[in-house]
Amino acid sequence: MSKIKVGIIGATGYVGSELIRGLSTHPSAEITVLASRSFSGKKYSDIYPTYSGICDLPLVDTDPEQIAKQCDLVITALPHGVSSVTVPVLLSAGTRVIDHSGDFRYRELNPYTESYGLPHSCPELLAEAVYGIPELYREKLRSARLVANPGCYPTCSVLPLAPFLRHGLIRSEGIIIDAITAISGAGRKTELPYSFCESDENLKPYSVVHHRHTTEIEQECSILAGKQLHVTFTPHLAPMKRGMLTTIYAVPASSDGSFCISRLQEALESDYANEPFVRVRSGGAMPNTVHTTGTNFIDIAVEFDPITGIIKIFGALDNLGKGASLQAIQAMNAMFGLPEETGLIHLNAGL
Amino acid sequence: MSKIKVGIIGATGYVGSELIRGLSTHPSAEITVLASRSFSGKKYSDIYPTYSGICDLPLVDTDPEQIAKQCDLVITALPHGVSSVTVPVLLSAGTRVIDHSGDFRYRELNPYTESYGLPHSCPELLAEAVYGIPELYREKLRSARLVANPGCYPTCSVLPLAPFLRHGLIRSEGIIIDAITAISGAGRKTELPYSFCESDENLKPYSVVHHRHTTEIEQECSILAGKQLHVTFTPHLAPMKRGMLTTIYAVPASSDGSFCISRLQEALESDYANEPFVRVRSGGAMPNTVHTTGTNFIDIAVEFDPITGIIKIFGALDNLGKGASLQAIQAMNAMFGLPEETGLIHLNAGL
């Protein structure tokens, strides 16, 4: 079988960089085009010297029609609002697309415009786009033309919650998601708050009310719960390059808490028994972000506080791995009929 | 007025080190004895070369009777269970004591034995000991013989919650405290999880159910609320030397959430208007741990999520500063009739 020809538009951000890390070792895909508005004309390894000898491809202009011709799949890592202009051109030119922006993650227009404050250039694609968590939308991914790669916070919130919502083990009201992310979550930025001297040795909350990932989490959780729900979501920033941790608080659906924890653990383990990239921790072992660094894994655990009757659910992933680029490659595998583990299962950053 | 003569038992841990930092620049106190079981016979600056030329005092044996003779105040930084043996001897010898262990923080014996799993050598002192948060127990500190310096998590939880509990603005049920601490919170340890290579670039939850600070938080919050309450508490570890952040979720006491946030902000600002070490943030500014590094400040903010009706309260402090040693010096100031700011208000670690 010939390799999947993949192009990346917006290749020089951190999402692009991690896509190239994952695709470079992928046995069934090859990168055919790298496009960048800012760095067109340079080699990729001029921007990321790490990739000298690994990926020295030239960076070309972001002309979607030209790019589409050379690709079976184009992965776009473009700003919100730009994707909705570029993606329709790519689709019209006959390529399939995985998009990293927020533009196609919503089933309906309303929460998008509320959360992003932007007009949408092609709302008609919202119905077609498949939300790219393979553990939830595997079947639809196989034939998808357009995949909306999820946000990092939604991935790290929805997957830990899914079994409990799906089986009605927790109430849909009162879910609180407390999340901590690494600094690469802000992208390849030159703003002062992301400078080493201003962010090292610091912890801080940010966007503490109405962070725009809230509506995305709510959309997916509502589908799982079978009813409209809202969540309380608080993101924090920690002095690390990569990694995301969620601590989620929920109330048991049943008011009798005594039997709860084993049922909860069972739900996690059975729902994810065949998932290669979901690792359910047990026996008190906790997700650590460092265990997922450079991988496509999400680690999940659940505990129950019998005194307050609160369930605690923990999720850890790499915000650039399962939280972004590597999950996109998992979705690509699903889209092209490959085993989802292909090229991903052994990937890790070591120590 | 002559200076307060201060001795420290257990001087070579991180709490001891920070006590020496604070006391070295204190205009009205002098260190007369430094005692260490492990390093007796060495100079303090042999253990902490930072202190060469700042504090070169000899380390002596931990003989409480001898030490008491040379001190108006002894500050003990001893393991839980050891303090309850040492402190009565110090008191009998006529000195006043500030203790950093958990041994004297409880009004009753039960929660101590449950939380620490240790017998208590002198439960009769529990009634006398004053819990050392000056913002709450200022009056009692003036004449206290024995002060129990609070845990870092309780300080960073109780002070942000106090105005809301005191004025009945939040429900006593359903309080959730999500906390993140720096690695020095574990003490001067040589265990693998605290090594640089195992803890850098990592975030993790730990002791996620029944962390022993839970009962201490509950004791103080119950007093403030005027009724017995329980809290859900989850600590996390982040790759930093110093700093602690709490994000606290609570439900408004009134079911009409619309007027809430300004009342909440007012309560914070009025209750802490005259407190030199509590800085209430407003206008969306959030507590950052780095703003408190090396200081005795706690920074607090409050927000309200109108969609879910949840109040979010944020607290940041330095776990060795307001969370331990510098709060002990603030308590010392109160005990000896000094303005509480003395020697503390300008202390900071800069960048």
Place this chain on the structure above:
Amino acid sequence: MSKIKVGIIGATGYVGSELIRGLSTHPSAEITVLASRSFSGKKYSDIYPTYSGICDLPLVDTDPEQIAKQCDLVITALPHGVSSVTVPVLLSAGTRVIDHSGDFRYRELNPYTESYGLPHSCPELLAEAVYGIPELYREKLRSARLVANPGCYPTCSVLPLAPFLRHGLIRSEGIIIDAITAISGAGRKTELPYSFCESDENLKPYSVVHHRHTTEIEQECSILAGKQLHVTFTPHLAPMKRGMLTTIYAVPASSDGSFCISRLQEALESDYANEPFVRVRSGGAMPNTVHTTGTNFIDIAVEFDPITGIIKIFGALDNLGKGASLQAIQAMNAMFGLPEETGLIHLNAGL
């Protein structure tokens, strides 16, 4: 005695921030004016929330004549080339000045224009300006109108070398200075190389030939050696907020290396016996940058490799402490007849 009235122009950079840290606890100085071109109209603590409750002074325009009226001393932390315009105005208005730029560090114009590539607005002041290392120019500082605060690399190179050059114990040829600095050395910058994600977990050399501090080091070393010399200097960047380490290689003046190390150690210890801020390490103890963090100390050690006959000299300091702002306060003390330790000797950042 009334307090020294100090103004700072360029108060919002990291040098300014550390000046405020040092001056806030100084018993004999008070800050009367803080000026900033970028942030005029705001409070200092708006820019640095750390300083809420510590320094809430307003930031005013950088009008040197107005500022001079309110000050006995103005400390300027301005870009190179800007100082040489501002400083003469300050001096004419009758205030004394400590300047942090490179503009007044040279005895002659040539090395300045070569190193900085800038014209100089008042070369006539070069002869008057006193180079602000108190250990070398204490006497001249007492009456100095204008003090040029040294660069961080020069301080960390010249002080470790001084005893050996002064006593002719090393050859003036062949000195190699290998230096590593923390990221705050680059200033409060928003450039990509100083972002957390690009600088954490990275070590790199930079400006490896002709770094502009080279000529400043050479000027001072030549004076100490009594002859014109050149040094090989290589700076590196390490993932830390604060700290600087130099490892200096030199050849013994005498060709008989056998007796060398004790003579070297003696020279260090005797030359610095009465210096409060120079700590000579012995017995194999090595300078560590963390021992100097937040202090005005420089730690120095010397070793000899008998096989290759090379002397190794080590220096560590805080690039914002003895390497910049706190050394300026030490110079201020000397200028105003105070003991140099005043307000500085106990300052440290703890752990």
Place this chain on the structure above:
Amino acid sequence: MSKIKVGIIGATGYVGSELIRGLSTHPSAEITVLASRSFSGKKYSDIYPTYSGICDLPLVDTDPEQIAKQCDLVITALPHGVSSVTVPVLLSAGTRVIDHSGDFRYRELNPYTESYGLPHSCPELLAEAVYGIPELYREKLRSARLVANPGCYPTCSVLPLAPFLRHGLIRSEGIIIDAITAISGAGRKTELPYSFCESDENLKPYSVVHHRHTTEIEQECSILAGKQLHVTFTPHLAPMKRGMLTTIYAVPASSDGSFCISRLQEALESDYANEPFVRVRSGGAMPNTVHTTGTNFIDIAVEFDPITGIIKIFGALDNLGKGASLQAIQAMNAMFGLPEETGLIHLNAGL
């Protein structure tokens, strides 16, 4: 062709962990045995949860005869002095060996006993062992029974120096190697100096005279130079998990320095033109450790200071990559007739 069967003895240290990272994605090798004295009976992923789902093999006892039976190659990551006891047993049992200790790196016994202060259990193997830098000993590796994997400092010193020594472009006297390593260089240690709180935000020199890698560097540089030489070597520790940087000072062989830098650059580029894992930087671009993190690359650059006539050579690598485990896999490839890039060329840790 069947896969190379590889066993690892001492699998749970950081070298072992990185071997497993590299071998897990290797297309032509499979791990058949993992042995650990300390953790026998556990799964590998019990010790390193990162490897859950990647490598869940059981850890067995370190019985060399049993292990040899299951392997074409055994890689030993044992303490110095232990290897020289275990390796002969492995060889007698018919397997090939790559050893990570210092025990087989020397051609002669003397420098080993001087540097390591240990007796040697089988000095007769020193003549047979091949020093495992493929760029230097490729031919011998093909048929080697025993390969001594080099130290990290020697690899990062010898490869940058080799072209200049080989072509007589630098003097063999006066070479100074200033090196900085990350904390994983100390191994999986629980000692206080490697704890997060004691090592973060710190830079320090250590073992500043007679570090035991000095003699290993001298051995290889002497062979390249064709004459016995000594080097001045100074290691330092920086607050990072992975990475090593060398800055090497040397004197041009010719006294006419004017033509030097282009000749030097040419020598580097031509000698390493066909080396897949040596990246020569040019045009002022400098090696950065982060560009090599998680890779088997070494990045090299050279500069010349025309004023002092000193050549500066820079090398960067990952101390666990090209500095240890991944170089061992490159040697394995050479030993088993595979292209050296196999399974290694794309390996990297991304951001």
